[in-house]
Amino acid sequence: MDKEQARQNVERFIAKRDYTYTVDQVVENYLKYYKKGCYISHSMKDCVKHLKAELEVLSQ
Numbered sequence: 491m492d493k494e495q496a497r498q499n500v501e502r503f504i505a506k507r508d509y510t511y512t513v514d515q516v517v518e519n520y521l522k523y524y525k526k527g528c529y530i531s532h533s534m535k536d537c538v539k540h541l542k543a544e545l546e547v548l549s550q
Contacts, residue, residue: 496544503541509533513548520545 491499500513516537523530524538538545 491543491547493547496547499544500537500541500548503537507533507536509537511537516541517545517548521549 497513500516504511504513504516511534516534519530519534520538522528524535530538
């Protein structure tokens with residue numbers, strides 16, 4: 491999967507769940523908090539749980 495496809499997948503997931511995050515916010519929370527074992531909100535954790543592959547692509 492390339493970065494453009496990963497970004498589109500994240501955007502679709504956010505819209506489907508009616509979240510107000512941007513793709514950049516999800517990537518930032520994934521890198522700054524989730525990967526370090528820090529607390530993230532339930533809705534952000536939902537994004538990470540379902541989009542881990544996409545977030546790995548976008549964080550490179």
